[in-house]
Amino acid sequence: MDVLSEGGRRFLTATAPEHTAVQAEMAELADEWEFPIIGPDAGAVLRLLARLTDAERVFEFGSGFGYSATWFLRGGADAVICTEFDVEEAERGRELARSYGYDDAVTFEVGDAMETIDRYDGPFDVVLIDHQKSRYLDAFREVLPKLRHGDVVVADNIARGPIDFERLVDHAADGRPLPTTEADAQTHGIGTYVEAVRANDAVETAILPVGSGIAVSTRVE
Template sequence: MHSDALQRYVRATGADHSDVQAEMADHADEHGFPIIGPDAGAVLRLLARLTDAERVFEFGSGFGYSASWFLAGGADEVVLTEIDADELEMARDFLDREGTADRAQFEHGDALDAVADYDGPFDVVLIDHDKARYAKGFDLAREKVPEGGVVVADNMTKGPVDIEVLADYFAEGEPLPDDVGDPMAGIVEYVEHVRADPAFESFILPVGSGLCMSTRIAPRED
């Protein structure tokens, strides 16, 4: 009951959708497409403002919902990556109607390949693609994130995870079940990976589907 009340309280006092974002959310509901939602979206918007973001890179953009929040926060440029050409075209249309498409780069293909085409720096990086490849995405982007920049990863507490299993593993040292599955195993690998990186400070923010926030605290390597 307390958890339900907390969620209702956060939602009632949280960010509102723009008209176009409301269309995006309706599309997601209609087609069962996972999006970060307005509460996590407000975090992305805040990060864009706090970092005075010149460039944001997204591993997995779908039809542009998360990018719309970065752009609402004033990001100068957001690089969207999406392997589904139809979804990427939808993102272009949605952001064009939002009036922000001129600040977006639309990359069709695998995000792990696309990131190599950009030198950075990326003030914020969002990782929200194939969970089993989260850690790989982090490794490819980490040296392009400047000191004070942030890497955000979605689905830390909801989605393809069992929060009870995660709590038992990280808090109690219980082994993961044999049938844990690649997506959840990828989340576990990612959390362990970023927490062990001395160049970043990381924590889980239980907003939306759960965000892992990793801030770079050391200069990039030359």
């Protein structure tokens, strides 16, 4: 059952943060191309996390043309390292950053984010995991040693299909095995990620039902 009444939901929509000019342009592009951006509700959480951590450096796994990065910048982050294996998306991101004058604050690294992260030492104040769900846990394992106490990891699309939520519920409730077929890779990826961050004493995690669902973990040791 949805805990929000229709009126409550309309109120939240009406009070969501407004886009800046570049974000509005990016949101239009995303609509046109059906490209999945994090959206303003979850974006506002990224902005808040950058503000709360007084972020200097942010690392993103999967940046597209940099919409999520603009939310970190709005929260005062000094630098966002964007990763994208689609050359055209990255170039579009660079062009937008140049034309709106924030190109000194974003770096677009073209290639597999899982390789790019090896070339960057930490620490990162905030990390966004938003690439292939089947690789979320690998990304988390890569960045955990690069985080200090209080640094944050956000994983997007926790509740965005195609995911077999019944299998996830059965696994969480009764320990029934997660599916392992190729077709179920996204279900398996989200199931193993959430299980791992919940079980790991190095982090505390809350899953927030904003946007497509985000898991927010902070390093506590």
